Amino acid sequence: MKLSCLRPLAALLLTLGLAACGGKASYEVAGTISGLNNEGLILANGSDTLPVPAGKTSFTFAKRIDYGTDYNITFKQQPAHMTCGINGGSGSAGHYINISAAVTCSQNRYTVGGTVSGLTVEGLVLINGSATTTVAKDATTFTMASSVAYGDPYGISVSVQPKGLQCVVQPGTEKGTMGEANVTTVKVACNPV
Structure with missing residues (x-):
């Protein structure tokens, strides 16, 4: 009886120990968007691209990145008749708890x-x-x-x-x-x- 209770505890401790030794934290690459009134915006982080529809106020890339990995959010395509800029769009994962860039758009x-x-x-x-x-x-x-x-x-x-x-x-x-x-x-x- 005592052995049946110890096995799950031992498995949990082993999992935590392995994660502490070699497991890496992963981070979402995300941010806020303001002023996006037109269609056509496509963001990129390396090979990961993200189309963003008009009216969205936030974005999150599908691929998470590991601790210590560099990120660099760029524009693959600007929205129609608008120009957008990025603040906080590059860095290295782990320097901050969250990766949060700010995209601001305005009509041309x-x-x-x-x-x-x-x-x-x-x-x-x-x-x-x-x-x-x-x-x-x-x-x-x-x-x-x-x-x-x-x-x-x-x-x-x-x-x-x-x-x-x-x-x-x-x-x-x-x-x-x-x-x-x-x-x-x-x-x-x-x-x-």
Whole structure:
């Protein structure tokens, strides 16, 4: 009877002893994600890749790594129309209790601008939303000071007229939805009043 109780205890002690001598701890390679609004993000840790769907706020690679193994989380593919960065994405397992990287994503942003004709005096101020840009006398081109995120609308209009001139943004060039490149087609024409 006493022997039947000792056998499981002996097996447990043997297992613990072997684990202490040669067993290695393994670690999940994981982290948080913020701002991922679009599809297409693929993370990589060596040959282990991980597609991450839009809207996810965390990730965990399928393969665990052993104590002392280096990890280096990279981007195999950025999400559509976004740029992501990683904080804490590389190191050696075991330096911290948990491996936890932070991936932060933001929509790509582009500028809006175009041409100006007839601007012979100072004072022209253009506006897009709440962002204004003053255009210099004799300028033939302009670029709005604030960029616009991909997919967001823009609408350029005249906020302040220069003295003695009437400046108008040509219809059909003043508004649109930001694509995947800078807009350079807005046309502003100024004429004497």
